[in-house]
Ligand SMILES: Nc1ncnc2c1ncn2[C@@H]1O[C@H](COP(=O)(O)OP(=O)(O)O)[C@@H](O)[C@H]1O
């Protein structure tokens with residue numbers, strides 16, 4: 001497991017160096033908030049540079065929206081400081097009101113004004129003469145592909161088109177920061193990918209710093225320059241999508257991004273004995289119970305040769321024989337579930353394309369040492 005870690009931390013260091021070169025647009029230090037004595041946001045520190053997308057990713061109820069609401073200024077923190085371009089927006093002393101923060105908002109329920117045309121919706125928050133505000137609105141509508149609908153009313157548009165109007169309206173006043181709270185979750189899958197990509201293109205062009213909240217790891221990986229993984233009000237890990245996926249902080253962080261297989265073990269002499277051979281557990285004292293975690297897409301499968309499997313290798317360790325319990329095609333790839341001969345435990349593997357062995361088929365499984373994670377059991 002060591003090589004992947006080294007690679008990831010080098011990537012993280014480079015990313016951090018690159019980040020520190022860009023001035024911070026939004027800078028949040030040690031933000032905390034409790035409701036009725038229960039802490040829901042706990043010492044959260046985050047920063048976003050201009051033109052960068054940071055995703056706040058975590059399960060429902062972990063405090064994402066509360067964090068966003070404090071940044072927007074519609075909720076007040078108990079502790080911590082929020083700065084925009086180095087200026088304090090909110091701390092124990094100062095609090096700039098929401099409308100003075102130069103922060104744009106996009107939510108799932110972006111209510112458009114039903115009695116206003118698309119153009120008037122987009123121009124609504126703009127100051128200046130009508131001809132000017134309409135010119136800016138028209139330019140943005142063109143940018144989001146809605147030039148032909150500028151005189152339409154919201155009810156005449158599809159859900160995806162309404163979402164684009166909401167985007168144009170949110171960026172019209174040129175906010176320095178855009179806060180987005182699960183803005184795409186109301187759209188159906190087919191529409192979503194296109195709108196997500198277009199939205200980010202527009203925001204990057206405008207140089208807006210984006211803080212996007214989502215509970216979907218795929219959405220975060222698709223959109224984020226960086227992900228901050230949140231759990232129970234705290235940021236548990238922050239880094240590029242690649243690093244979070246390939247060097248998760250703990251078992252729960254690994255499990256948030258995909259299903260996982262967990263092989264329990266106990267350390268003796270910095271090694272853990274398993275049906276798949278030995279795993280290194282450097283620095284773990286004898287008797288430590290560990291979980292070896294491997295994603296189903298990283299389990300290797302080989303054929304049974306009259307009761308024998310492939311030879312052990314340094315990278316794959318020892319193969320273990322397993323019996324197919326069930327196999328299903330899940331689109332693009334196949335999910336095969338196994339029972340290990342040795343101890344009857346369950347394992348699953350994901351294989352590209354179509355691979356549907358019959359239940360009862362014996363096969364051999366291997367675990368690539370550079371693709372698994374060894375965590376002390378909590
Ligand atoms: N105004 C409030 N009063 C009391 N509890 C709240 C309030 N707002 C949020 N909460 C609670 O704080 C926790 C975090 O909520 P939220 O920030 O909305 O989570 P998320 O957006 O990650 O789903 C939840 O348990 C929620 O019930």
Ligand SMILES: [Mg+2]
Nearest residue numbers: 064065066181
């Ligand atoms: Mg929320």
